[in-house]
Structures are given as structure tokens and as C-alpha cells.
Amino acid sequence: MEKRMKFSAWYVFLAIWAVLIIHNIISQTFQVKTISYSEFLGALDKGEIAEVAITQTHIQGKMKTVDSGIEKEQTFSTVRVDDPELTKKLVERGVRFTGVIESTFFRDLFSWIFPILLFVGIWYYVFRRMGAQQGFMTVGRSKAKIYMEEDLKITFNDVAGVDEALEELKETVEFLKEPGKFTRLGAKLPRGVLLVGPPGTGKTLLAKAIAGESGVPFFSISGSEFVEMFVGVGAARVRDLFQQAKTKAPCIIFIDELDALGKARGGMTVGGHDEREQTLNQLLVEMDGFDPTSGVILLAATNRPEILDPALLRPGRFDRQILVDRPDKKGRLDILQVHIKNIKLARNIDLSEVAAMTPGFAGADLANLVNEATLLAVRRGKDEVDMDEFREAIERIVAGLEKKNRLINEEERKIVAYHETGHALVALSVPGAGPVQKITIVPRGVAALGYTLNVPTEERYLMKKSELLDRIAMALGGRAAEEIVFGDISTGAHNDLSKATETARSMVTQYGMDEVLGQVYLEQGSRSPYLGVPGLPEEKKYSEETSREIDKAVHRILDEQYRRAKDIIIRQRSVLDAGAELLLEKEKIEGNELKRLMESRAEAGGDGAR
Ligand code: ADP
Ligand code: MG
Ligand code: ZN
Numbered sequence: 001m002e003k004r005m006k007f008s009a010w011y012v013f014l015a016i017w018a019v020l021i022i023h024n025i026i027s028q029t030f031q032v033k034t035i036s037y038s039e040f041l042g043a044l045d046k047g048e049i050a051e052v053a054i055t056q057t058h059i060q061g062k063m064k065t066v067d068s069g070i071e072k073e074q075t076f077s078t079v080r081v082d083d084p085e086l087t088k089k090l091v092e093r094g095v096r097f098t099g100v101i102e103s104t105f106f107r108d109l110f111s112w113i114f115p116i117l118l119f120v121g122i123w124y125y126v127f128r129r130m131g132a133q134q135g136f137m138t139v140g141r142s143k144a145k146i147y148m149e150e151d152l153k154i155t156f157n158d159v160a161g162v163d164e165a166l167e168e169l170k171e172t173v174e175f176l177k178e179p180g181k182f183t184r185l186g187a188k189l190p191r192g193v194l195l196v197g198p199p200g201t202g203k204t205l206l207a208k209a210i211a212g213e214s215g216v217p218f219f220s221i222s223g224s225e226f227v228e229m230f231v232g233v234g235a236a237r238v239r240d241l242f243q244q245a246k247t248k249a250p251c252i253i254f255i256d257e258l259d260a261l262g263k264a265r266g267g268m269t270v271g272g273h274d275e276r277e278q279t280l281n282q283l284l285v286e287m288d289g290f291d292p293t294s295g296v297i298l299l300a301a302t303n304r305p306e307i308l309d310p311a312l313l314r315p316g317r318f319d320r321q322i323l324v325d326r327p328d329k330k331g332r333l334d335i336l337q338v339h340i341k342n343i344k345l346a347r348n349i350d351l352s353e354v355a356a357m358t359p360g361f362a363g364a365d366l367a368n369l370v371n372e373a374t375l376l377a378v379r380r381g382k383d384e385v386d387m388d389e390f391r392e393a394i395e396r397i398v399a400g401l402e403k404k405n406r407l408i409n410e411e412e413r414k415i416v417a418y419h420e421t422g423h424a425l426v427a428l429s430v431p432g433a434g435p436v437q438k439i440t441i442v443p444r445g446v447a448a449l450g451y452t453l454n455v456p457t458e459e460r461y462l463m464k465k466s467e468l469l470d471r472i473a474m475a476l477g478g479r480a481a482e483e484i485v486f487g488d489i490s491t492g493a494h495n496d497l498s499k500a501t502e503t504a505r506s507m508v509t510q511y512g513m514d515e516v517l518g519q520v521y522l523e524q525g526s527r528s529p530y531l532g533v534p535g536l537p538e539e540k541k542y543s544e545e546t547s548r549e550i551d552k553a554v555h556r557i558l559d560e561q562y563r564r565a566k567d568i569i570i571r572q573r574s575v576l577d578a579g580a581e582l583l584l585e586k587e588k589i590e591g592n593e594l595k596r597l598m599e600s601r602a603e604a605g606g607d608g609a610r
Pocket of ligand 1: 158159160161162198199200201202203204205206301335338362363364365367
């Protein structure tokens with residue numbers, strides 16, 4: 001918005017400038033030299049005056065002047081003085097003269113009115129343009145672009161390395177192609193599908209591919225386009241968008257960068273936030289209002305799901321979320337293959353080697369890499385792109401990415417691999433930590449360098465003491481593995497520690513699970529948030545001594561579980577090594593793969609598990 005305002009300010013400036021120039025040109029062609037009456041008389045005496053016209057106030061006429069040797073006629077004007085001799089003198093000199101009633105109409109017209117008209121014209125034009133671009137005059141008309149199948153040549157073949165997301169989305173396409181198949185049995189497809197993932201992983205691309213594959217109208221709009229200067233415009237736009245979509249059903253509405261408009265509504269709204277809030281409310285209303293069997297599917301993408309308003313994620317709204325994650329090694333290879341289709345590569349290029357060298361690259365980074373390498377080859381006058389160019393391009397991009405989202409180096413990768421395998425190994429070795437689904441060292445989000453995903457078998461309402469202890473052991477397993485393998489620990493376990501400590505503390509203070517402190521509830525009393533002075537410590541309902549006891553108890557639990565985790569890992573050191581190695585190679589492994597490793601080692605009698 002601000003940028004466009006500056007843009008139109010330029011127009012105004014240009015218009016003023018044009019007016020001045022035109023005025024200048026016109027007054028030059030009608031150039032009139034103003035002289036004094038005595039000068040006029042002097043010229044008359046010298047016989048330089050050719051003709052005059054006398055008006056009520058002025059005398060105008062032509063006089064001969066000599067300008068650098070060339071004789072010229074110059075229009076002049078002088079103020080008329082009441083001079084009864086004048087007519088006599090004019091007659092004497094033989095000057096033609098007429099009396100006219102002064103009219104400066106044409107001069108005025110040309111020097112002022114015309115430029116002003118021009119000015120108004122430009123002004124009008126600017127406003128019209130602004131109107132078309134940002135709802136200045138067409139307030140409320142949605143600017144959603146409608147792509148039809150023909151315009152969008154993107155298909156699922158253009159998207160690689162995000163197989164899981166693709167599978168889920170294919171179902172959506174099927175629904176759009178054959179709604180009857182689903183609605184016959186009364187099935188409802190989710191109203192809203194939210195694509196979540198880091199920037200550049202292909203969310204926008206996926207949405208376009210869906211449109212291309214399903215061949216239905218595709219309304220695409222970016223969240224930021226809803227948020228306008230004028231209150232109410234965004235909301236009107238949402239209404240309009242859904243109305244348009246309903247008339248074109250079956251169709252897809254795609255809201256890119258949903259976070260721009262779906263940010264959580266805060267209690268503290270200052271000025272402009274009202275607008276976004278209205279827009280968001282309207283979106284929620286529309287989402288509730290449309291019939292999911294009508295064939296309108298709402299698709300949205302965001303790379304910051306954590307800031308979205310919780311109301312957007314409620315059932316019946318964006319209730320299906322699809323993770324579009326950074327690709328693993330195989331995924332990167334697939335993406336590279338998509339992007340080298342039109343590139344002439346040298347024979348010696350091994351793309352899987354390129355994929356191995358680019359951990360942490362998202363799809364957009366890989367597309368960029370292929371392009372950079374090609375540009376380098378062109379610059380060097382080569383006929384085909386060589387491995388050298390790829391290496392150099394990787395170096396360049398890595399340097400850029402390191403600043404942006406801290407890619408991890410080889411050593412760090414190794415530490416992360418052992419750390420994550422440590423978690424998984426402990427989780428698989430204790431009974432109460434739940435199954436391990438996958439282990440990955442593909443960097444994710446801002447903080448997590450890798451993660452071990454373990455989901456409890458069923459929703460848990462009650463947890464036994466032993467299970468809580470198992471979970472603490474698992475949380476500490478990462479750090480334990482680091483210590484055992486590298487003899488050193490890193491800062492990577494920060495989150496694990498806080499989780500473990502929190503659990504241990506709750507065990508002691510809330511669940512009365514510590515032998516020394518016994519069956520007692522020791523939560524700190526909390527003051528009403530509206531009364532207390534912020535920053536003051538909360539009121540304690542127990543003595544300093546108890547407080548010390550609590551700390552000791554928490555430490556006891558943590559130390560004990562850390563020792564336990566270390567024992568487990570030391571006993572299965574060879575599994576840890578094998579697992580970490582596999583993880584380094586594949587970047588992502590299933591929990592079952594590690595389990596199989598454990599079992600095969602146990603059978604071999606090596607370092608027997610559990
Ligand atoms: P996002 O919307 O997730 O930020 P985009 O869809 O805009 O990312 O991706 C930008 C570009 O990067 C795409 O146009 C495409 O060229 C490339 N790209 C990203 N992800 C993939 C992928 N999974 N497969 C192929 N190309 C991809
Ligand atoms: Mg995008
Ligand atoms: Zn960890």
C-alpha cells in the first residue's frame with residue numbers, strides 16, 4: 001500500500017511539472033514584450049512600430065527589433081496612458097492602428113485552462129488505475145485470479161519429494177472430479193485443507209497442481225491482499241470471493257499465506273488491526289456457511305501455523321492439515337530430476353551425489369541451485385552443466401542459507417543423528433514411552449535440528465508413575481547418547497531438558513509421586529492476573545524448606561532417569577551406532593527400522609537389548 005501511495009505521488013509531481021512546461025511553451029509562442037510607455041514613444045519616433053491595436057487599458061502591437069543583425073518583429077504591450085497626441089503621432093508615422101475591446105480569452109485558454117484540463121485528466125487516470133488495482137473505486141470486488149485448467153499446466157508430476165502430502169491431496173482431487181462417489185454414501189470431505197510447511201517447500205506449487213489436475217476453476221488469492229487500508233474492504237472481499245466461488249462450483253479457493261489474515265486475534269487491538277479482525281471474522285462466517293457437499297474446497301497455505309487464530313483450525317474449518325516438509329535425500333533427488341528436465345547435463349553428473357550434498361534444502365532452494373549451476377556454465381562458455389558448477393552453486397547457496405536458517409554442518413549433523421537415535425533407542429527400550437514413528441535429522445522449524453516422533457498409542461487420560469519416568473528417560477536419551485559417543489554435550493538438548501524437568505516437577509508437586517515429600521499437592525498459589533503486580537514472585541503456599549525439598553526431589557528424578565538412559569544406550573551401543581549411521585545416510589528412518597536393528601543385534605547376541 002505504502003509503495004503504491006508513493007507511486008501515485010509521483011504521478012502528481014509529473015502532472016504539475018507537465019503543466020509548468022506547457023504553460024511555458026504556450027507563453028513563449030505568444031511571447032509579449034512588456035515595455036514602458038516612454039519606450040513605446042521612443043520606438044514610435046524612431047519608426048520602429050509597425051502596427052498597434054489600442055484597447056481600453058493596453059496598447060499592443062508589433063515592433064521591429066534588431067536581434068544580432070537579424071530584423072525581427074516583436075509583439076509588445078504597454079499600459080495605455082491617456083495621451084490625446086497618440087493618434088496624431090501614429091497617423092504621422094503611418095502606423096496602422098485599430099481599437100479593439102480586449103479579449104485575452106484564447107491566451108488564457110491555452111496557457112491555463114488547457115493545462116488544468118490535462119492535469120485533471122491525469123489525476124482521473126491515476127485514480128482509475130488505483131481503483132483497478134486496489135479497490136479504490138471498485139471497493140470490495142475480489143481480485144482473486146481465476147485460473148482455468150488450460151491456463152495452469154502444472155501437474156502432480158511437477159511436484160516431487162512431498163509424497164505424503166501428495167497422496168492426501170489426490171483424494172481431494174478425486175472428490176472434485178467425482179463428487180457423487182463420495183457423497184453417495186454421505187461422506188463429507190473436509191471443508192478446509194491447510195498446507196503447512198517451511199517456505200519454499202512447494203505449498204503454492206501443490207495448490208496449483210491440484211487445480212491443474214482437477215480441471216476445475218481455481219480462485220487464488222494471497223492473504224495479504226485481503227488486508228487493505230479501508231476498514232471493511234477485506235471483509236467485503238471475502239464475501240465476494242465466496243459468492244463468486246459458489247456460482248462456479250465445483251471449484252477450489254486457494255488462500256496463500258493465510259497467516260497474513262489469520263493471525264490470532266489479540267485482546268489488544270490497536271487501530272489497524274480491526275480491519276484484519278473483521279476480515280478474519282468474515283472468513284470464519286463464510287466457512288461455516290458453505291455446504292461441504294457443494295463442491296467448493298477451500299485450500300490454504302501457511303509457513304507459520306503457530307500464529308494462526310485457533311478458531312481457524314477448529315473442526316469444520318481447516319480441519320485437515322497437511323505437512324509439506326523439507327525433503328529428505330530421496331525427495332531432493334526427485335525434485336532435482338524435475339528441475340533438470342530442460343537442462344543439458346554433463347554425463348559425469350551424479351544427481352544423488354548432489355542430493356547428498358544438500359541437506360536442509362527446500363524445493364525452491366533446489367530449483368535455484370539448478371538455475372545457478374546452469375548460469376555458471378553459461379558464463380564459462382560451456383556446452384553442458386558439469387559437477388563443478390553444481391559444487392560451486394551449492395557453496396554459494398549454502399552460504400546464503402546459513403545466514404537465513406542455519407543449515408547444519410557435517411559435524412553438527414552427526415551430533416544430531418546420535419542425539420535423535422539416542423531418544424529413539426531409549427523410547428524403544430522402556431515400556432512406557434509409546435511407539436516411535438519416525439526419526440529424522442531434516443532440520444525443521446527454527447529451533448529443532450531434528451526430531452523423534454513418538455505418539456502415544458491411544459489418548460491418555462491417566463499416566464502411571466512408571467510411564468512418566470519412562471518419558472523423562474526418553475527425553476534425556478538424546479543428551480545421554482551425546483555424552484557417551486562424543487564425551488561432550490551440546491546445547492541441542494535445551495528443549496528436552498525443559499520438558500523432562502517440567503514432567504519431574506509435576507510428579508513431585510502435583511501428583512504426589514515422590515517418596516520423600518509424600519502424598520501432597522504443592523502447586524504455587526496463583527494470583528488473579530488482574531490484581532497482582534507483574535514481575536512479583538507468586539505467593540507460595542509452602543515453606544522455603546519444602547521448596548528446597550522439591551528442588552532436590554526433581555533433581556533426584558532427573559539424575560536417576562539420566563543414568564537409566566545412559567545405561568540403556570551403553571548396553572546397546574552398537575545399535576546406536578548403526579542407527580545413527582543409517583539416519584545420517586537416509587536422513588529419515590521409521591521407528592520400525594531401528595527396532596529391527598535392535599532385534600537383529602539382540603539375536604546375534606551382541607549387546608542384548610532389554
Ligand atoms: P512455498 O509456497 O511452499 O513457499 P513454492 O510452491 O512457491 O513454495 O515453491 C517455489 C518454487 O520452488 C516452485 O515454483 C518450484 O519451482 C520449486 N519447488 C518447491 N518445492 C518443490 C517440489 N516439492 N517439487 C518441485 N519443485 C519445487
Ligand atoms: Mg507460497
Ligand atoms: Zn532431543
